[in-house]
Amino acid sequence: MRFPATFAVIRHPDHGVILYDTGYSTHFLKATSKLPERLYRWVTPVSIPEDQTAAAQLRSLGIEPEEVAMIILSHFHADHVGGLVDFPTARFLFLEDAWNAVRNLRGIAALRKGFLPALLPDDFAKRGQIVSTNRPVRLPSVLDPFAHGHDIFGDETLYAVELDGHAFGQMGLALRRPSGAYWFLVADACWTSRCYQERIAPHPVTRILFNNTREYKATLARIADLAERNPEVQIIPAHCEETLNDLSGASASFGS
Ligand SMILES: [Zn+2]
Structure with missing residues (x-):
């Protein structure tokens, strides 16, 4: 099966150009050229032509990396942070749990968590910013059962x-479009639209990739509930070719 590794480009009226993840980049190939990191590429072979990187695709939209x-x-995971080094001035936003789970990992221990430290810019800690979780808000009811x-x-x-x-600490992103409609970017909470449409549990082999299979299934069930209750919410998994094709022509850009 082919799994595109997508990213989203968001134009915010006050905060400018924002990316949600970056997909892979050619830096990934360098970061996995030697063992033990090379194992990553053997397990999940990656193809990333130069013109498919986030930076190259943004340039084709007339957006320079410095504008992000x-x-x-x-x-x-490497297929989400692979292009960070191409954006020299961007701030990075993430949940504290996500960073704490990987920040001290190196070598095999990092690899087992799908993390390649070489993909982070040298000044990552300086430009990184934790999303404050001190004051959760009630989400719009259209996103039920996701409440907060x-x-x-x-x-x-x-x-x-x-x-x-x-x-x-995986973070999904619910965004309100100018029309008032919601898009819900769910990263790797499910891999394809079929998974939530048909409530397909992940194959046992993939469980070694998860930090908690029981929680994974609970999250997937909530996404399936959301899709049933509110089909007007566009759910966007990070690796779903079908969703990507459905969205081509929508007023947002997705890299593969
Ligand atoms: Zn992942």
């Missing part, structure tokens, strides 16, 4: 939503 003010990170989130800018446009199970 912020990159919101769903979690620290964190209003990133305090303007009800972007909500960080905790999606437990896949990786510690």
Whole structure:
């Protein structure tokens, strides 16, 4: 099966160009050129032409890397943070649990968590910023059963939503479009639209990738409930080719 590794480009009226993840980049190939990191590529072969990187795709939209003010990170797996070093001035936003789970990992221990420290810019700690979870807000009822989130800018446009199970501190992003409709970017909480439409549990082999399979299933069930109750909410998994095709032509850009 082909799994595109997508990222989202968001234009916020006050906060400029924001990315949600970056997908892979050619830095990934360098970071996995030697053992033990090479194992990552053997297990999940990756193809990333230069013109498919987040930076190259943004340039084709007329956006220079320096214009990206912020990159919101769903979690620290290499297929989500692979392009960070291409954005020299962006701030990085993430949940504290996600960072704490990987920040001290190196070598095999990092690899087992899908984390490649070489993919982080040298000044990551300086540009990184933790999403405050001190004051959760009630999410718009259209997102039920997801009840609480964190209003990133305090303007009800972007909500960080905790999606437990896949990786510690995984953060989904619910965004209100100018039309008032909601898009819910769910990262790796499910891999394809079929998973939530048909409530397909992950294959046992994939469980070694999860930090908590029971929580993963609970999160997946909530996404399935949301899809049933409110089909007008566009659910966007990070690796779903079908969703990507459905969205081509929508007024947002997704890299593969
Ligand atoms: Zn992941």
